[in-house]
Amino acid sequence: MPRSETPLRSDLFPEISPYASGMLAVDGRHTIYWEQSGNPEGVPVVFLHGGPGAGSAPVHRRFFDPQFYRIVVFDQRGCGRSMPLGDLQDNTTAHLVSDMEKLRSHLGVGRWLLFGGSWGSTLALAYGLRHPERTMGFILRGIFLGTRSEIDWFLHGMRSIFPEAWRDFAEHLPASERTDLLSNYYRRLIDRNPDVHRPAARAWSRYEAACSTLYPTARAPFESDHGGFALALSRVEAHYFRHNTFLAEGWPWDELNRVRNLPCTIVQGRYDIVCPPVTAETLSRAWPEARFVIVPDAGHSALEPGIRAALVNATESYRLSVADDQLFAPRFPWEAA
Known part of the structure; x- marks a missing residue:
């Protein structure tokens, strides 16, 4: 069942500029844009944009406390500032998952938190199921499973x-x-x-x-x-x-046990017409350990007020949970294994 939330913060964090950015050649054809902002020593979180094809924007840095998170934003192949723009050759879900691994290795990230909405939720699950050992958890919004x-x-x-x-x-x-x-x-x-x-x-x-x-x-x-x-x-x-x-029939249900031990928050607008709540509800029933948050006065967009607040609340809840764990953990949980 959806759970009620006690807001930790009601809106986005202030505007912030990247402290590093670049272009990463992921194969002989595609080069992807990436940037980092926030705390270089913080908990790594990667923002996965929607579409597929939509690209990232400066506002996407603002879902995360910049004092705590090392915020990684990138444009998937063919999108945004990645080149060539709109190119479809060698552009599949498996390619995008591989690109994420190349980017993670390039940036020297051991594990990261996956934050994605709409198609970004699909890609987050595809990556997490392929690389659970490199995944710290999930914050998913407007669930789409590509069926x-x-x-x-x-x-x-x-x-x-x-x-x-x-x-x-x-x-x-x-x-x-x-x-x-x-x-x-x-x-x-x-x-x-x-x-x-x-x-x-x-x-x-x-x-x-x-x-x-x-x-x-x-x-x-x-x-x-x-x-x-x-x-x-x-x-x-x-x-x-x-x-x-580019996903197999029946995905992701047969593999979900690979990540059910990881923290997950699912945020869903009650009046999301693009990705109706039935998919998010189905995912939450298959993943009962996940926190399922229905926003009663919102549609699909991550930038609607209620969705913004719920997503920021999710990143803040994760921040507090990590802070609590540090009292007992012998090492920071985001360090490379």
Whole structure:
């Protein structure tokens, strides 16, 4: 059952700049952007952005106490400041997990806390199940497990709640192509002609943005897309959706016991339409040791007030639990084994 929370902090930490950043070549084609902020000697936490394809932003550093955490933020391959932007070659979930391991080793991190929402929750679980010995715990938000039913909900089911937004999304395509939205959007998104892929990217991204918050928000970043954000988001997202997010049928249930001993907080907006609460509730039932927090007045976005507060409360709760453990532990728990 969802648990009630006593707030430790109600909003984000102040703005902070990175103390280090760089580009890491993860193979012969892809180079990923990374940055670190906060306390260089602190508990490592890695922020995993959503999408797939969305990229990171400066605000993502602010979920963590900079005096306590060593905050690692990076852009997944094909996203944000990583290069080449929007590239789909050698871009699968397994590649992203491998990239995280390369980044962890590059930064000299022994173990880290995994913090991810939406697609970021998928990637956090994929990494944690593959590398439980390198994982300190999880803070997950807006749970998405990459199943065909979740993808079909995004493409069709959200119409029942946001019919106007879905109509704009579907009617970007000719009537003859609307029976297969994913394939026909994908064909446009990978087209080399900007007059074809840019309008499709804006339509896809506007649809997702319109359905992501409980109350309407500005959609200006998607209107012109000078930085390629909408194209990277929509192209990479469609690529992953066409391949069932490159995860096996039945994942992650058969492997969940590998991480159930690790601390986990699941934060879910009650009115999350993009990733409905049923998935988070199913995960919480399979992982009864996890703390399950339902935010009663929020949708999908991590930046809605209630979600922000619950996520910061989760990072603060973890900070306090580590502080308590230090009274008895012979070594800091984040040190390399």
